[in-house]
Every structure is written in structure tokens, then in C-alpha cells.
Amino acid sequence: MSDERRPANPWPPVETQRPEIHPKAPGPGTDLEMHYTECFGCGDVDNGLHIHSTVGESGVVHSRFPVTRAHQGAPGLAHGGLLACAFDEALGSTVGNLLRRPAVTGKLETDFLRPVPVGTTLFIAARVDGVAGRKIYASADGHLNSADGPVAVRARGLFIQVGLEHFTTHGDADALAKFTQAPRLRHDDWDINP
Numbered sequence: 001m002s003d004e005r006r007p008a009n010p011w012p013p014v015e016t017q018r019p020e021i022h023p024k025a026p027g028p029g030t031d032l033e034m035h036y037t038e039c040f041g042c043g044d045v046d047n048g049l050h051i052h053s054t055v056g057e058s059g060v061v062h063s064r065f066p067v068t069r070a071h072q073g074a075p076g077l078a079h080g081g082l083l084a085c086a087f088d089e090a091l092g093s094t095v096g097n098l099l100r101r102p103a104v105t106g107k108l109e110t111d112f113l114r115p116v117p118v119g120t121t122l123f124i125a126a127r128v129d130g131v132a133g134r135k136i137y138a139s140a141d142g143h144l145n146s147a148d149g150p151v152a153v154r155a156r157g158l159f160i161q162v163g164l165e166h167f168t169t170h171g172d173a174d175a176l177a178k179f180t181q182a183p184r185l186r187h188d189d190w191d192i193n194p
């Protein structure tokens with residue numbers, strides 16, 4: 001089904017406020033560091049997605065996902081679940097870096113419009129669309145091989161702001177120290193009051 005024929009649900013689905021970029025958010029042109037070296041999306045992980053992101057203008061974050069043979073589902077084509085993973089990473093990174101509010105994915109929806117072949121790079125442009133209390137709505141388009149290439153995948157995500165204890169209680173007790181391996185993510189620079 002072409003993109004135009006897909007049902008257009010309202011987005012964000014609830015009334016929201018305009019997102020406020022945090023005063024300590026990295027500015028346009030900044031290359032974002034991996035937020036955690038062992039992250040499957042952006043970290044230094046064998047066969048991970050190795051996504052690199054750069055802050056763009058007007059609240060857009062540009063991420064690049066180089067699709068390799070390790071990411072196949074059908075022969076020669078990217079696995080849909082890994083494409084969704086790439087968008088989770090790109091959207092989460094956009095929310096975290098621009099708003100500096102710790103948040104986790106509550107809901108993620110993807111529209112797969114075109115196949116994504118091995119050997120292509122997906123150029124993902126993500127932005128925060130609105131905020132309603134702890135609920136943060138973000139969306140992204142993934143273009144084939146260049147920032148203005150054909151759109152292959154679209155995604156929308158709901159991120160829920162959490163306290164930093166979410167990561168230490170449910171995850172690794174040293175989570176905060178591990179996040180701060182990336183100097184720009186000093187957690188004392190975050191808005192941590194959900």
C-alpha cells in the first residue's frame with residue numbers, strides 16, 4: 001500500500017505542548033556520542049546497528065543506519081524488527097538528547113513502505129512532536145541512501161519519562177556510571193523530575 005493510502009491517525013493522539021529543547025542540549029552540528037558502549041543500537045557491539053547521529057536544525061536529529069548482511073531477514077533485505085530497533089534508537093536518542101529527560105519507549109509503531117536492501121544506509125530524521133506530562137511523542141522518517149532519498153520506513157513512538165532509579169532498579173546497579181561514559185550525558189545535567 002502506498003504511503004498516501006495508509007490510514008492517517010492523528011499524531012500526537014492527545015493534546016500536547018510544544019517540546020522545549022533543554023538549555024544544555026547539544027546544538028546543531030553536534031555529533032552525538034554513543035550513550036552506552038554496549039547499546040545494540042549505537043554502541044560498539046559486534047553486528048549491532050552502529051547508528052551514528054548528528055543534531056540538525058529546528059529540533060531534528062539525523063541518524064544513519066548502515067545495513068549489513070548481519071541485519072538480514074529475507075535474503076538481501078533488512079529485517080523489519082531490526083529496522084524498528086533502528087527507529088527506537090533514533091527516536092530515543094532524539095528525546096534524550098534534546099529534552100534531557102530520561103525516558104523509555106512505551107509504544108513504537110512502524111510503517112514499512114519500501115524494502116531496505118543490504119548495503120544501503122538508512123538516513124533517519126527524527127523530531128519530538130509534543131509533550132503531555134510524562135508522555136513524549138516523537139516521529140521519524142527513514143530515507144534510502146541519502147537524506148532526501150525515498151522514504152522506506154516511518155515510525156512514531158511514545159516515550160515515558162522515568163526517574164533515574166528506573167535504570168538502577170530494573171537494570172544494572174552501575175547504570176548511571178555507565179551512561180556517564182558519554183561525557184555529554186552527565187546525568188546531573190538532566191531534567192529528572194517526571
Ligand SMILES: CCCCCCCCCC(=O)SCCNC(=O)CCNC(=O)[C@H](O)C(C)(C)COP(=O)(O)OP(=O)(O)OC[C@H]1O[C@@H](n2cnc3c(N)ncnc32)[C@H](O)[C@@H]1OP(=O)(O)O
Pocket residue numbers: 035088089090092093094096097103104105106107133134135158160162185
Ligand atoms: C540519550 C539517551 C538515548 C537513549 C536511547 C535509547 C533507545 C532505546 C529506548 C528503549 O528501547 S527503552 C526499552 C523499552 N521500553 C521499556 O523497557 C519500558 C518498559 N515499560 C515500563 O517500564 C513502564 O510500563 C513505563 C515506565 C513505560 C510506564 O510505567 P509507569 O508506571 O511509570 O507509568 P504508567 O503506566 O502510569 O503510564 C504513564 C502514562 O503513560 C501512558 N502509557 C504508558 N505506556 C503506554 C502505552 N504502551 N501506550 C499508551 N500509553 C501508555 C499511560 O496510559 C499513562 O498515561 P496518563 O498519564 O495519561 O494516565
